[in-house]
Amino acid sequence: MSSELAIRVERVSKAFPVYDKPMHRLYQMLSPRAAKQRWYREFHALQNIDITVRKGETLGVVGRNGSGKSTLLQIICGTLEPSAGTVQVSGRIAALLELGAGFNPEFTGRENVMLYGTVLGLSRSQVEERFDEIAAFAEIGEFIDQPVKCYSSGMYVRLAFAVAINVTPDILVVDEALSVGDEAFQRKCFARINRIRDDGATVLFVSHSAGIVTQLCDRAVLLDRGELLSSGSPKFVVSRYHKMLYVPPDRAEAVRAAIRAEREDDALPASTELSSLSVVDREDARLVSSVSAPSALLEDSGSRGWFDEGLVPKSTVRYDTRGARIGVPHIETPEGRKVNVLHAGDTYLYVYRVDFHDSATEVRFGMLIKTLTGLELGGGATALPQNSMPLVEAGQTVEVRFRFRCLLDAGTYFLNAGVLACLAGEETYIDRLIDAAMFRVMSQPERLATGFIDFCITSYATVLGPSEVHA
Known part of the structure; x- marks a missing residue:
């Protein structure tokens, strides 16, 4: 540029x-x-x-x-x-x-x-x-x-x-x-x-x-x-x-x-490998680049992921709450161990709780995974609109759990969390967190897949004989 x-x-x-x-x-x-x-x-x-x-x-x-x-x-x-x-x-x-x-x-x-x-x-x-x-x-x-x-x-x-x-x-x-x-x-x-x-x-x-x-x-x-x-x-x-x-x-x-x-400065930073990122993104990237896995956790215990206390997003944005509030978003192993450095191919759970201060009808919950630059890779919801929770009363707390298999390339990713409900006849967010949590996927030297997501593609290459070439 x-x-x-x-x-x-x-x-x-x-x-x-x-x-x-x-x-x-x-x-x-x-x-x-x-x-x-x-x-x-x-x-x-x-x-x-x-x-x-x-x-x-x-x-x-x-x-x-x-x-x-x-x-x-x-x-x-x-x-x-x-x-x-x-x-x-x-x-x-x-x-x-x-x-x-x-x-x-x-x-x-x-x-x-x-x-x-x-x-x-x-x-x-x-x-x-x-x-x-x-x-x-x-x-x-x-x-x-x-x-x-x-x-x-x-x-x-x-x-x-x-x-x-x-x-x-x-x-x-x-x-x-x-x-x-x-x-x-x-x-x-x-x-x-x-x-x-x-x-x-x-x-x-x-x-x-x-x-x-x-x-x-x-x-x-x-x-x-x-x-x-x-x-x-x-x-x-x-x-x-x-x-x-x-x-x-x-x-x-x-x-x-x-x-x-909180407007960022229009001036672009000096040329570095992170120069295309915003101030908060560069801070997140530098934080992630400084993280190294404790060898004892990865080798001695055979752990498939671990938790780093410093891996916390600095770019979190919360929508104005309207009677509900999302709390403690994090990733767990199926056994309930909290992690944020993941092993590709393993299964994890994205978990958060929602405290309802007001009663809400037709409630649904969602999540989204994004790259470091904000590209939306995919997510999910707890139900279709017609199958949403009919009523959550004031004072109740709901724990939401999304089970997913980590099929991502090595790198840093962010998670959103959201709560939808019916207000004045329209479905709208009553709370939403952008960049609610972040995680890192460990490097895989043997990985054959290309791009962000591993689609579990199986490949074959066969040398054809002369008769097969002209068939």
């Missing part, structure tokens, strides 16, 4: 006029500029936003609906002027800001490719040279010569994305448009985004999917009500975003203040 900046956003704000009555818009148009009276209220979509993005960096932008994500991207792309502040962009931008943006509905797909390519900075001859590749990627067949007003939403996205990625952008901006396409096309798009990123392009990516942001992005920012609340590693920011999603309305301001106070 280059130290040069691709994007610099300084003190950017954007306000839109809101008129209480249609006639007030006319009054404002006819009022002299020097008039003190204004016939509108201002809605502040963005307030004093400061962001820097380095060349070759992939930045994820997350936030609830109406938080200002799309407004920010439009200002960066130059399709919207800020009310205050400055934006500096270095390089050619290709953007998918909204469905069909840049397309003329009366033109055919072929004509729109020419138009859109020109808008993105290519000459007609350059677009013609790349047309076959664009059409092949879009996979819309003979519809390329039909008016785009006849296209489905998926066809719009296919064609727009095909053009955007084939103009060789220095900066690619994607604003949730890929959620329209089918799974196979989304996978194709993400593979191409990874290739563009590997070639040194800068990517700005807006998504509500925590997994995609965590996996695709180097860094993330959280917007809420037009304010930049948090900035840091995807894992750090996504956990705060989830906390905002489930916070009760009467606690929203307090949670916003808490997130604002």
Whole structure:
């Protein structure tokens, strides 16, 4: 990743006029500029936003609906002027800001490719040279010569994305448009985004999917009500975003203040093998790297795992509790021995207790295993919604136990814990812990499996004879 900046956003704000009555818009148009009276209220979509993005960096932008994500991207792309502040962009931008943006509905797909390519900075001859590749990627067949007003939403996205990625952008901006396409096309798009990123392009990516942001992005920012609340590693920011999603309305301001106070520094650390991680992640990683197994426990006693008191997460986030509280999350062996350094292939139990301060109905419990960077690997729940616990009364405590076989590669992993219940006719979290516990899987020199998870694959390789080759 280059130290040069691709994007610099300084003190950017954007306000839109809101008129209480249609006639007030006319009054404002006819009022002299020097008039003190204004016939509108201002809605502040963005307030004093400061962001820097380095060349070759992939930045994820997350936030609830109406938080200002799309407004920010439009200002960066130059399709919207800020009310205050400055934006500096270095390089050619290709953007998918909204469905069909840049397309003329009366033109055919072929004509729109020419138009859109020109808008993105290519000459007609350059677009013609790349047309076959664009059409092949879009996979819309003979519809390329039909008016785009006849296209489905998926066809719009296919064609727009095909053009955007084939103009060789220095900066690619994607604003949730890929959620329209089918799974196979989304996978194709993400593979191409990874290739563009590997070639040194800068990517700005807006998504509500925590997994995609965590996996695709180097860094993330959280917007809420037009304010930049948090900035840091995807894992750090996504956990705060989830906390905002489930916070009760009467606690929203307090949670916003808490997130604002713990915001990470935007400056990237010096180049180290842990430089892609947030401050808390690097502390966790350094803690883990310093752990070594006592030889007596592993060899003399034949133990299949052990407990290290220093292996405690520093990145734990608790949602606002709503009548229940999770406590003492940990891992045990089937015999009940507490461990957090595991042996691959063995069976363990993830255990936690929940104290109910208020009565709750339709209660379920869940868990999730994640990597050091926050990539969600898998988890489970105690029941389907229709089979949940009908009632847990105030004052009761429930012990939850999840049995799992450790099929993970050597490394460090984190566990979530959550309690769901029905409130006002809707299932919602009444308590949730992000990074509630952490564990380490010991190295396995004889391991043949690749990747995070061992799928217990059996392989065979046989040399074929001449008659078998031509059979």
